[in-house]
Amino acid sequence: MPYDKFNLLKSTVVPLSSENVDTDQIIPARFLKATEREGFGDNLFRDWRYDSEGQPKKDFVLNDPTYSGKILLAGKNFGSGSSREHAVWALYDYGFRCVVSSFFADIFKNNCLNIGVLPVTISPEFAETLFQAVEADPNTQVTVDLDKQTITLLSTGQSEQFDINIYKKENMKNGFDDIDYLLNIKVEIEEFASKR
Amino acid sequence: MEKKTLFDKIWDAHVVRSVPDGPDVFFIDKHFIHEVTSPVAFLNLEKRGIGVLYPERTIATPDHNVPTVDQDKTIKDKLSRMQVEKLRENCKKYGIELHDLGSAHHGIVHVIGPELGVTQPGMTIVCGDSHTSTHGAFGAIAFGIGTSEVEMVLATQCIMQTKAKKMRITVDGELGRGVTSKDIILYIISKISAAGATGYFVEYAGSAIQKLSMEARMTICNMSIEMGARGGLIAPDETTFNYLKGKQYTPKGADWEKALTYWKTLKTDEGAVFDKEYHFDGNDIEPMITYGTNPGMGIKVKDSIPTTEGMEGSNKASFMKSLDYMGFAPGEPIKGKKVDYVFVGSCTNGRIEDIRAVAGFVKGRQKASNITAWIVPGSREVEKMAHEEGLVKILEAAGFELRQPGCSACLAMNDDKIPAGKYAVSTSNRNFEGRQGPGARTLLASPLTVAAVAVTGEITDPRDVF
Numbered sequence: 091m092p093y094d095k096f097n098l099l100k101s102t103v104v105p106l107s108s109e110n111v112d113t114d115q116i117i118p119a120r121f122l123k124a125t126e127r128e129g130f131g132d133n134l135f136r137d138w139r140y141d142s143e144g145q146p147k148k149d150f151v152l153n154d155p156t157y158s159g160k161i162l163l164a165g166k167n168f169g170s171g172s173s174r175e176h177a178v179w180a181l182y183d184y185g186f187r188c189v190v191s192s193f194f195a196d197i198f199k200n201n202c203l204n205i206g207v208l209p210v211t212i213s214p215e216f217a218e219t220l221f222q223a224v225e226a227d228p229n230t231q232v233t234v235d236l237d238k239q240t241i242t243l244l245s246t247g248q249s250e251q252f253d254i255n256i257y258k259k260e261n262m263k264n265g266f267d268d269i270d271y272l273l274n275i276k277v278e279i280e281e282f283a284s285k286r
Numbered sequence: 287m288e289k290k291t292l293f294d295k296i297w298d299a300h301v302v303r304s305v306p307d308g309p310d311v312f313f314i315d316k317h318f319i320h321e322v323t324s325p326v327a328f329l330n331l332e333k334r335g336i337g338v339l340y341p342e343r344t345i346a347t348p349d350h351n352v353p354t355v356d357q358d359k360t361i362k363d364k365l366s367r368m369q370v371e372k373l374r375e376n377c378k379k380y381g382i383e384l385h386d387l388g389s390a391h392h393g394i395v396h397v398i399g400p401e402l403g404v405t406q407p408g409m410t411i412v413c414g415d416s417h418t419s420t421h422g423a424f425g426a427i428a429f430g431i432g433t434s435e436v437e438m439v440l441a442t443q444c445i446m447q448t449k450a451k452k453m454r455i456t457v458d459g460e461l462g463r464g465v466t467s468k469d470i471i472l473y474i475i476s477k478i479s480a481a482g483a484t485g486y487f488v489e490y491a492g493s494a495i496q497k498l499s500m501e502a503r504m505t506i507c508n509m510s511i512e513m514g515a516r517g518g519l520i521a522p523d524e525t526t527f528n529y530l531k532g533k534q535y536t537p538k539g540a541d542w543e544k545a546l547t548y549w550k551t552l553k554t555d556e557g558a559v560f561d562k563e564y565h566f567d568g569n570d571i572e573p574m575i576t577y578g579t580n581p582g583m584g585i586k587v588k589d590s591i592p593t594t595e596g597m598e599g600s601n602k603a604s605f606m607k608s609l610d611y612m613g614f615a616p617g618e619p620i621k622g623k624k625v626d627y628v629f630v631g632s633c634t635n636g637r638i639e640d641i642r643a644v645a646g647f648v649k650g651r652q653k654a655s656n657i658t659a660w661i662v663p664g665s666r667e668v669e670k671m672a673h674e675e676g677l678v679k680i681l682e683a684a685g686f687e688l689r690q691p692g693c694s695a696c697l698a699m700n701d702d703k704i705p706a707g708k709y710a711v712s713t714s715n716r717n718f719e720g721r722q723g724p725g726a727r728t729l730l731a732s733p734l735t736v737a738a739v740a741v742t743g744e745i746t747d748p749r750d751v752f
Contacts, residue, residue, distance in 0.1 A: 107600050107603075108600075108603075108604055108607065109600055109601065109604040110480055110481070110579075110580045110604060112580070112716075112718045114697075114716070114718040114719070114720060114721050115718065115719060115720075118720055118724070119350075119697040119698060119699045119721075120698065120699055120724075122322050122350075122351075122699065123322070123351060123363075123365035123366060123368075123369055123699070124325075124365070125325035125326070125329070125368060125369060125372050126325075126326065126329065127326050127329075137719065137720050137724055137725075142706065142724060142725070165600055165604070166481075166600075167480065167481040167484070167514070170480060170481065170514065170580070171416065171511075171512075171716060171718060172415075172416050172430075172697075172716075173323070173414060173415060173416040173430035173431060173432055174322075174323065174432075175323070175326075175414075175432035175433040175434060176433075178432070193481060193484070194484075195481070195484060195514060196450075196484055196485060196514065196516050197416060197429075197430055197431070197432065197511075197516070200431075200432065200435075201432035201434070204432060204434035204435065205434060255307055255308050255309070255448070256306075256307040256308060257305050257306075257307060257308025257309060257446075258308065258309075267434060268434070268435075268438055268445070268446040269334070269434075269437060269438050269441055269442070271305075271446065272311065272438055272441065272442040272444055272446070273336070273441065273442060275302070275303070275311065276339075276442060278302060278303065279302055279311070279313070279339075279442055279443060279444055280339075282302045282313055283313065283340065283443060286313070286315070
């Protein structure tokens with residue numbers, strides 16, 4: 091479904107350095123029982139965020155008031171495991187519009203692009219730089235410029251280019267999704283199907 | 287002539303068009319849906335005011351959240367019930383074939399597809415579930431998708447996909463006593479890591495793979511996603527054709543011969559190039575088990591948990607976080623650790639061969655008193671065969687509890703949860719934190735190893751108790 095257009099994002103950053111964060115951590119399976127898309131943000135990182143009594147765990151970054159922002163800076167191999175799009179819905183619903191990591195799991199990355207959360211892949215070195223900067227100063231601002239395909243640490247001006255194919259980039263900039271494209275070529279699809 | 291891999295052949299035959307500097311418009315032959323990842327897709331179709339383009343290309347079954355007891359009664363959990371009812375409603379409204387709870391072919395979507403013969407060589411198959419890779423065992427391109435893509439397939443029978451890179455993993459040699467296909471895949475993942483095949487589609491080849499049954503091949507392809515691969519596939523051969531012949535949805539008569547002629551072309555050309563290749567020797571593989579919180583953290587049952595030597599920074603921190611969760615220490619042996627639960631089931635190892643393996647081992651023995659043993663058939667068909675073959679009697683006599691088909695304790699969306707802090711040795715596919723219930727500690731292993739653990743009550747190499 092249509093989502094907010096993504097152009098330029100300037101924001102503080104929430105750092106989550108754990109590696110191999112799977113989608114079961116992002117949204118545990120027991121919270122997948124909804125038949126609508128809204129409201130998953132409440133259970134984002136549920137078992138890392140709350141104890142078994144439902145009390146916030148103080149040492150988890152989302153419960154640390156010094157950190158906030160629309161950018162999640164994640165450790166490598168983020169989003170592995172289950173294909174549940176609910177993981178991205180939860181991130182979006184919570185308020186994240188961009189996830190930055192040195193390595194993403196495939197299906198998760200695809201799901202992000204399909205609902206308007208920009209996955210930005212950066213080098214492990216730049217990821218380390220960002221983690222250090224954000225941990226030293228939680229007010230550190232980062233700019234993600236989709237048009238120029240750059241991510242910049244504002245305090246030092248350090249910047250890196252990231253990849254995204256032109257088709258997906260245009261979709262993100264305009265808030266389009268793939269169905270709009272596919273419905274436009276339905277006749278061609280039907281012709282293809284008739285030969286199978 | 288251009289040398290093509292099996293993956294190339296199937297992929298190229300399904301590209302409707304390629305978007306310049308973008309993905310391919312990729313045609314899907316068969317689409318499986320279940321109750322958890324489909325409702326929002328249907329809801330969005332309604333919002334857009336569009337229907338399902340080819341309902342006959344989609345097949346549905348409720349599996350993820352269903353209870354595994356009293357399936358003939360109304361589902362007690364309100365949210366689960368609503369999801370299952372929504373699936374029924376949507377299938378009825380759009381004319382989609384549904385294998386509902388209690389029907390002859392109800393079961394885990396990746397178990398019933400092959401059982402019905404819906405899954406066939408050369409097809410493209412998707413489902414809103416990452417273990418769709420299971421169907422690759424038949425020489426199909428099969429992979430998991432998100433709900434937005436479920437919507438796309440319902441509306442247009444296509445998704446927008448960038449073609450993955452190609453990897454081949456060759457396993458030659460002989461498998462030793464007590465070594466199963468689950469050990470092969472856990473071994474491979476332990477070698478190349480939980481992210482080692484991200485961005486790739488994997489073809490499994492070699493003599494050790496060719497000798498496997500279809501059930502065993504499905505176990506391997508099923509876990510392709512656990513090393514990050516989008517999917518895995520195996521070239522179809524006589525084993526594949528024999529399995530499919532006479533199944534409900536496979537072609538019959540002259541159509542069968544025609545299909546067979548095509549299916550026999552589905553193999554990688556001699557000299558075709560892969561982006562990455564791995565070779566493993568089957569003789570090196572022994573019974574495997576995981577000790578951590580991702581499927582790449584696997585060792586031979588006889589070995590010790592790795593030490594932190596050579597690890598640093600976030601790598602070491604993640605390793606230690608994982609071991610803390612599991613209650614294990616670096617360098618200690620895994621054998622002899624006390625276990626509380628065993629789970630036999632899931633789309634990885636919930637097929638009849640798996641249940642036969644467990645029953646064959648526990649026949650005449652008793653589970654240990656500290657063990658709760660659950661056995662959950664992957665489908666009604668598997669359940670029926672287990673009864674007919676006398677396996678259920680054997681298992682119940684050994685103290686196992688037989689439940690009704692579903693995903694069950696693999697992801698614990700229903701009541702089949704492992705309590706916090708308890709240890710479960712499981713034939714399923716993921717040992718993530720909390721996967722089998724909040725705080726549950728999961729160790730992945732083969733059905734044989736699980737059977738051995740059930741009997742001894744502790745981590746055991748099955749070869750030690752044969």
